[in-house]
Amino acid sequence: MKVSYRLLITLLLIGVALVLTAAVFKTQHYPGSDYLILVGLAIQFVAGVLVVWKFANRLGNKE
Template identity: 75%
Template sequence: MKLSYRLLITLLLIGIVIVLLAALFKSQGYAGSDVLILLGLVVQFVAGVLVVWKFANRLDNKDS
């Protein structure tokens, strides 16, 4: 599967939305908000690593 920047940015935005929603749930005292925060941060981390990896591969291809 070819990863596009659009897909990776969308994944990053989904992670941000999950974290914001979890913060709202946490302020309301709902159960499970800790898990949502962790899930959102993991999604953001994975998306960030993939963006850096894709950009680094693009730079390597230009050097050749």
């Protein structure tokens, strides 16, 4: 499966949206906001690692 930068950036933005939504929920003391923050951060982490991995592989192929 070929993963594009567009998909990775979209995943990263989804993670950012989840974290921001969870932050608003947390200020309103809604239940479950802790889990929403964790899910958003996990998505951001996975997308960030995949972006770095894809970029490193692209640099390795040029040399």
